[in-house]
Amino acid sequence: MKENSTSGMNRRNFLELSAIGLTGLTILPSWTMSDGTRIAPSDRVVMGFIGLGQQGINDFGSFSSVPGVQIAACCDVDSMKQKRFKKRVEAWQASKSIAGRCDMYEQYEELLERTDIDAVEVCSPDHWHALMTIHACQAKKDVYVQKPLSFTITESLQMVKVAKANKRVVQVGTQQRSSKEFQKAIELVQAGAIGHIEKIYAKVGDPPKPLDLPEMAIPGNLNFNLWMGPLNDPNIHYHPDLCPPISLEPEEREKLWGAWRWYRETGNGFTADWGAHMFDIAQAAIGMDGSGPALITPKGYKDQPYLTFKYLTGVEMTEQPYLEDMPNAQGIKFIGTKGWIEVARGYLACSDASLVPAELAGRRPKNLTPEERKKMFEEMQKSAAKGSGSFEISSPHMQNFIDSVRSRNNPIAPIEVGCSTAITCCLGNMATELQRPVKWNPATLSFGDDKEAAAHRLYHYDYRNPYSLYK
Missing domain, CATH: 3.40.50.720 (NAD(P)-binding Rossmann-like Domain)
Incomplete structure (x- = not known):
């Protein structure tokens, strides 16, 4: 090492x-x-x-x-x-x-x-x-x-x-937050275009899983000890999926996104990776920037079909498909007393089509198979490597x-908005790991008398020596 x-x-x-x-x-x-x-x-x-x-x-x-x-x-x-x-x-x-x-x-x-x-x-x-x-x-x-x-x-x-x-x-x-289709969706919700919001479907994906990658030799060009930094878990070891390698002659980009995000020891799964986007927009639309949910119920608790966030306003957000025929597509559906709004990257639709400007409507997402997604990713890699494109502009x-x-x-x-969104993502994973509902007070930023939640690693964990959060 x-x-x-x-x-x-x-x-x-x-x-x-x-x-x-x-x-x-x-x-x-x-x-x-x-x-x-x-x-x-x-x-x-x-x-x-x-x-x-x-x-x-x-x-x-x-x-x-x-x-x-x-x-x-x-x-x-x-x-x-x-x-x-x-x-x-x-x-x-x-x-x-x-x-x-x-x-x-x-x-x-x-x-x-x-x-x-x-x-x-x-x-x-x-x-x-x-x-x-x-x-x-x-x-x-x-x-x-x-x-x-x-x-x-x-x-x-x-x-x-x-x-x-x-x-x-x-x-x-x-x-x-800077994309026009999402800005328009927020504007329509806040203007009451579909009435009072009752439910939100926000599809982001699965929570993290335990690290199951085998340990491998650390390459000489990588300081893995420094990559670890404050992480304080003896089960973490090097595997190329955590730090995807590249080559320079010829230049080849990483063949996958850093897999650290999919494991509990090193990341917070799709809950945070895409929740940081979709939960973020949902909370912005319902006026919860700087605040958050008050009750978080995990999927599977007393037959609960989806991870659910309930706000003090009565609005309920569930991590479930926003398009019935595309269960894996990330996006949001706002359901109000007068209609609905669907929004994803490059796509905006409403029960009242006249409310969506033609230039923002975009195209409905495709339900790609895993093989199609892999091929699309490879083509994006080739384009970006040539300097003619990027994964995300x-x-x-x-x-x-x-x-x-x-x-x-x-x-x-x-940063205050990023904080409230990150907290929501962490609360979702905490409830999932504890396998029970978690109550959160967004005003006092506390769990009340729930000592188990307050002691959870996603609320706070001790950094590896000699790192410190407060120096």
């Missing part, structure tokens, strides 16, 4: 020891667009990327389309992914007549010490989101952090506290973040 002398330091200790070598860093030169348009220094936003896997590569594609963004540095525990990212960034810089530079780091604390960096993207596995975001805020960087906001409820609450204390702009990567969401960095106004998906 590869060790690193500073992998366990908290940021405060690191800052006391890390001044060496940092004085030679310089600010990137002025940016002139290829068409001759010059971006004013006051409008340029210099970024660093932490986490350079598939999502990091995709997000670079989106951020690079935002005028005035410069990318100065990157960080990952896999040295090959560092080199891949640097190569792509410097090719993009050359195409924009920007002086080529993208410094590489294994330790994210070193990147945060850069005085020329205004903002960072945190695109690491979920168990690192809290510490990286907290330390970035303490370093006075604004943050774009991928969803879900955190691995546990306590982490989310601490992230909000630190972001506020340091007056940082934090955007959560729930890019559906979120440019409007990135533009909103950069606009907020400049204006100091709240972004469309601020």
Whole structure:
């Protein structure tokens, strides 16, 4: 197992020891667009990327389309992914007549010490989101952090506290908030277009399962000890599915998304992976941003057919298919006293068709077989590897973040919203694991006298030494 002398330091200790070598860093030169348009220094936003896997590569594609963004540095525990990212960034810089530079780091604390960096993207596995975001805020960087906001409820609450204390702009990567079909669905629900909302179907997928991957030898380009970071579980070991490998010559992307998200020891399953999107939109529409459900009942409890969230307003949200003939398609159906609304990526429909603008209607999702999904994924990989496409383009969401960095106004998906959504996802998994209903007070952020729920690992867990959530 590869060790690193500073992998366990908290940021405060690191800052006391890390001044060496940092004085030679310089600010990137002025940016002139290829068409001759010059971006004013006051409008340029210099970024660093932490986490350079598939999502990091995709997000670079989106951020690079935002005028005035410069990318100065990157960080990952896999040295090959560092080199891949640097190569792509410097090719993009050359195409924009920007002086080529993208410094590489294994330790994210070193990147945060850069005085020329205004903002960072945190695109690491979920168990690192809290510490990286907290330390970035303490370093006075604004943050774009991928969803879900955190691995546990306590982490989310601490992230909000630190972001506020340091007056940082934090955007959560729930890019559906910036998509017009979802914005329209929220608008229609809140305008009462389908009457009073009674039920919501939000299909996201299965909860996580126990880690069942065999242990394998750690490749030399990967610091797996640093990848583990604060995770505190002796059953976690290296397997390539957790950290999908790549090649550089020839360049080949990851063949799957990091499987850490599907296991209890390292992630929160589809409940959080897609719940961070669909539960997020559902709560936004019914006015529950910053709040959450009061009663969470797991699937199978007294013949309960679906994981169910009940809000104090009486609205009930169930994790069930929103399209009867497409049980695995992720999306949302709002059911009101006067009709219904269905929404998914690239699709919006309503019982009153006149309420849906033609340009937002899109196409009804296809019920792809597993083989068809695999083929589609492979084609997207080939396209993205050639630089002609991406798995997920979120440019409007990135533009909103950069606009907020400049204006100091709240972004469309601020950290408080990401916190309430992450809490909802964690509560769903807690009820599932406890195999009974869980009561939550969204006002006091507590479980009342339910000591078992308050002691659950998804509320709070002790980090591996020497990591700490509060330093």
